[in-house]
Structure formats: structure tokens, C-alpha cells
Amino acid sequence: MKIYVAGPYSAPTTEEIEANVRRAIDAGIEIWKKGHFPYIPHLLHWVDLRAHELKTPMDWVDYMLWDAPWVDDCHALFLLGQSKGALIEYQRAKEEGKVIYHSLDEIPAVERGPTWADRHAHLPE
Numbered sequence: 001m002k003i004y005v006a007g008p009y010s011a012p013t014t015e016e017i018e019a020n021v022r023r024a025i026d027a028g029i030e031i032w033k034k035g036h037f038p039y040i041p042h043l044l045h046w047v048d049l050r051a052h053e054l055k056t057p058m059d060w061v062d063y064m065l066w067d068a069p070w071v072d073d074c075h076a077l078f079l080l081g082q083s084k085g086a087l088i089e090y091q092r093a094k095e096e097g098k099v100i101y102h103s104l105d106e107i108p109a110v111e112r113g114p115t116w117a118d119r120h121a122h123l124p125e
Contacts, residue, residue, distance in 0.1 A: 001099070002037045003107070004071050006089040007080030009042055010060070021045045027080050027104060035110040039074055041067045064088065076101060 005024050011017045024042035031038040044063055051058045064085055071077065071089050076099035079090050093100060101107050 001075040001110075002039060002073065003031050003076045003078050003101070004039045004074040004089065004093070005031070005041065005078050005080055006071075006086040006093075007042070008083035008086060009045070009063075010083065010085075017045065024080060027078060030104050031078065031107060034104075034107050035112040036076075036107065037112075038078075039070050041070065060085070068092075072096065075099065076107075078102075078104070078107065 005027050007024055008020050021042045024040050028038035028040040071092050077093035078101045
């Protein structure tokens with residue numbers, strides 16, 4: 001399954017934001033190890049930093065719009081934690097009949113299905 005990781009990003013300090021990003025990445029790694037394909041919207045942290053460097057900052061609405069198609073495209077949503085955005089994403093996933101997970105333990109381990117990239121896995125980096 002493609003599983004969307006929904007959870008808090010915004011926080012009062014840079015350290016707290018980075019901690020939220022690390023938690024989401026950690027969850028994504030665990031989801032990957034269970035045989036699924038995680039989408040981690042918190043990785044937009046790097047887009048946010050670069051947008052500020054370019055003096056074209058993006059706001060909360062921009063990121064919600066960026067992530068909206070990914071929520072719709074995923075088969076399931078993992079609610080890592082609650083925030084305004086995560087709860088909106090959760091509600092959308094629920095309305096669309098997506099599978100909702102509240103803990104990593106609920107996510108079943110599966111044998112990952114093949115993708116087109118498998119035929120290139122033997123190539124050197």
C-alpha cells in the first residue's frame with residue numbers, strides 16, 4: 001500500500017519542527033520496512049527552507065494544497081499525531097474510505113510488490 005504519514009510539522013521552534021520531521025521520517029522508515037510505500041509530507045521541510053532562501057516563502061495553505069493529491073492517491077493514512085493539517089488530512093482520508101492506522105503496530109507487514117524500478121536494482125549507483 002501507499003501510506004500517507006500525517007502528523008504535526010509546524011512548531012514554535014526550529015528544534016521542535018526538526019523533531020517533528022524526524023518522527024515522520026522514522027515512521028516512514030518503519031512503514032517501508034513493513035513492505036509498504038510511505039509518503040512523508042514532512043520532507044517538504046527542505047522545500048520550505050529553500051523557498052525561504054530564494055525569498056519566495058510558501059505558507060501553510062501552499063503545503064496543504066501540495067499534499068492534497070497525495071492524500072487522495074494513497075491507499076491508507078497513518079495518523080502519527082494530531083495537528084490542524086493532520087486532522088484535515090485524516091478527515092479527507094476517512095471520507096474517501098481509506099484505511100486509517102493510529103499506530104505502527106496496526107500496519108501489517110507484507111511482501112512488497114514489484115515496481116518498474118526492480119529491473120534496475122542490479123545496476124551500480
